[in-house]
Amino acid sequence: MAENIAPSTLTATDASSSLTAPGSKEPSRAAKPTNTPVEKSQDDSSKLKTFLGVLRRFIGVADLAAVRFSLPAQLLEPTPNLEYWHYLDRPEAFISIGDSDEPLGRMLGTLRFWFTKDLKYVKGKPCKPYNSTLGEFFRCNWQIEDTSLPIKHASNSAPSSSAVSTSGDKFVKVSYLTEQTSHHPPVSAFYIDCPEKGISARGFDQLSAKFTGTSIRVIAGAHNLGIFITLQNRDDEEYQLTHPAAYLGGLLRGSLSVSVADSCYFTCAKTKIKVILEYLEEGWLGRTQNKVQGVIFTYNPDNDTKTKIRDVAEKDVLGRIEGCWQDKIYYTLGSAPFNKTPEKILLLDLNPLFPVPKTVPPMEEQLPNESRKFWEGVTNAIVNKQYSLATTLKQELEERQRARAAERKAENKEWQPRFFTGALTPVGRPALTKDGEVALKGLHEDKFLLEPNKELGA
Numbered sequence: 529m530a531e532n533i534a535p536s537t538l539t540a541t542d543a544s545s546s547l548t549a550p551g552s553k554e555p556s557r558a559a560k561p562t563n564t565p566v567e568k569s570q571d572d573s574s575k576l577k578t579f580l581g582v583l584r585r586f587i588g589v590a591d592l593a594a595v596r597f598s599l600p601a602q603l604l605e606p607t608p609n610l611e612y613w614h615y616l617d618r619p620e621a622f623i624s625i626g627d628s629d630e631p632l633g634r635m636l637g638t639l640r641f642w643f644t645k646d647l648k649y650v651k652g653k654p655c656k657p658y659n660s661t662l663g664e665f666f667r668c669n670w671q672i673e674d675t676s677l678p679i680k681h682a683s684n685s686a687p688s689s690s691a692v693s694t695s696g697d698k699f700v701k702v703s704y705l706t707e708q709t710s711h712h713p714p715v716s717a718f719y720i721d722c723p724e725k726g727i728s729a730r731g732f733d734q735l736s737a738k739f740t741g742t743s744i745r746v747i748a749g750a751h752n753l754g755i756f757i758t759l760q761n762r763d764d765e766e767y768q769l770t771h772p773a774a775y776l777g778g779l780l781r782g783s784l785s786v787s788v789a790d791s792c793y794f795t796c797a798k799t800k801i802k803v804i805l806e807y808l809e810e811g812w813l814g815r816t817q818n819k820v821q822g823v824i825f826t827y828n829p830d831n832d833t834k835t836k837i838r839d840v841a842e843k844d845v846l847g848r849i850e851g852c853w854q855d856k857i858y859y860t861l862g863s864a865p866f867n868k869t870p871e872k873i874l875l876l877d878l879n880p881l882f883p884v885p886k887t888v889p890p891m892e893e894q895l896p897n898e899s900r901k902f903w904e905g906v907t908n909a910i911v912n913k914q915y916s917l918a919t920t921l922k923q924e925l926e927e928r929q930r931a932r933a934a935e936r937k938a939e940n941k942e943w944q945p946r947f948f949t950g951a952l953t954p955v956g957r958p959a960l961t962k963d964g965e966v967a968l969k970g971l972h973e974d975k976f977l978l979e980p981n982k983e984l985g986a
Contacts, residue, residue: 564914567602601918605655606910608899610666610706610716612657613733615755617647617883619702623725624676625767626759631799632846633681635824636859636875638757638767638794639803639849640679643857643876647883650854654776654784658903658922660708660716661929662943663985666899668886669971670702674725680873682861700724703971704886705964706733710943710951711933711985715751717948717958721968726761730958743777753956765798772807787818788853791836797829804837805849820857821866822849854878889976897984929986946981 605612616622621644625637706718713734720729734749748754754770772790789809795802805822823837825844834840848866851857857876860869888894894901906925909918936943945951947964960968963978970976 564909564912564917566913567915599656600915601906601910601922602915603656604910604918604922605657606903606907607657608664608666608903609657609660610664610708610899611668611888612648613716614704614706614718614720615641615645615729616670616702616704616720616886618644618881619670619672619884620674620676621645622720622729623672623674623700623702623722623727625757626725626727626762626765627676628679628681630681631796631801632824633679634759634762634765635767635794635796635799635801635803636679636681636847637676638769639822639824639857639859640676640876642769642794642805643853643878644881647878647881649786650878651882654786658906660714660899661897661902661925661986662708662711662933663897663946663981663983664899664902665705665707665895665897665947667703667705667967667971667976668888669704669974670884670886671699672702672884674698674700679875680861701972703968705947705960705968705971707945707947708985709945709948709958710734711929713749713751715749715952717945719948719958719960719964719968721972723972727757727759729755729757731755732953732956732958743775745773745775747771747773751952751954751956756957763798765796767794767796769794772805775809788820793835795827795829795832800826800829801846802827802832802834803849804834804840806837807853818852818854820849820851820853823847824849824859849875851875893976895978895980897981897986902986925986932984932986943985 618641621637621641625641626634628634628637700722701724702720702722704718704720706716708714708716709732715732715734717732718730722728731754732751734752735746736749737744737746748771752771754768757767757769759765759767770792772788772792775787775789776784777787778785787809788807791804791806793802793804801824803822803824805820808817808819808821821837823840823845824847825834825840826846827834827844842863845863847859847861848869849857849859850866850872855878856874857878858866858872859875860866860872862869866872888900889898891901891904896902900907902925905921906918909915909921943951945961947961947967949959949961967978970978
């Protein structure tokens, strides 16, 4: 199994991202294997030096995600990649997207979700979780208060929302299912569902990465067409949110950081509203400012040619966005330039927000290829600072995956995912199989037992 260097694997740590006990939100206590020595752990600076030494071998390689190399266990965060790589750091922002009765209000809700989905990068430091193995899957729930505030959508109106639960007196469950559907290229499919609020999301996570010598540039892979959000209660409106390129910097100075300097797009063909966001990485004298600016406007889905803010005609503009994606985001209503509009409305203040803990099935009800169960031995060894043992266990899992792949090749068999209909699809929207529907329904009902897999990828 290759250690693919990509944004899905170079993630961030924070207080709430640590592994939790089965079926709970409490930190787990790993059992210490006997007769295995405890080793001194490296500090962050030493880890970076080791990591940089590995990366230097791949300067100029077109795509690090296609390269096979293995990292020692002491460089890894004891967290499965499928568990950590999701878009629900603040699930209440996701479930409130469809609350507004106005199309503009729903697009603003989509923007608010967007700026919370990767809160881990704002609050934590980048790290390297385990790479996913073929057929590995992860599932979890969030039980949250429906507390997101309504969004003001017109300059002469009060905020509008159809949600009756914005007072915080109702708890809502959000369920998440993801599976590694392909190994070459590495692709995972995901499905987010909240029946109570009539909202779901799906997509493929696949990334391409290149090491420049000073930073790692990561972009969406060919099968990753973004996040597709469907609002069942709004006549099945679908929103497509594309991903910008990101950069992992600070390798030379020993302090990792994530920056963004690219554009991304949100579209809803049914409401004919589009957003262009432009991230500005550096300001005066090269100082990083993490600034983002954007425009909300009406567009023609059959002739969608606008890719830059400057391309948008003033008559089509509904509002503008500006702020720091690590601090506060504001919006204005109407077509006037942002700095000439008297009323700048706060969309989101990230400062008091931290990622919300998830709840996972009890370990005894997990299958062998379920992320926490699959990596349990490696995790326990890393937590107990038994890095040689962790590396050995990790290499055994890697070798098992290679052996299974060789067996399938010899038998001319193609791997079939269990919970999603295909490993890859050109439209970027994975569909659930019958097993996937059963697994998701079980999450909704807190019934976690599943039939064992007929075939394992690793």
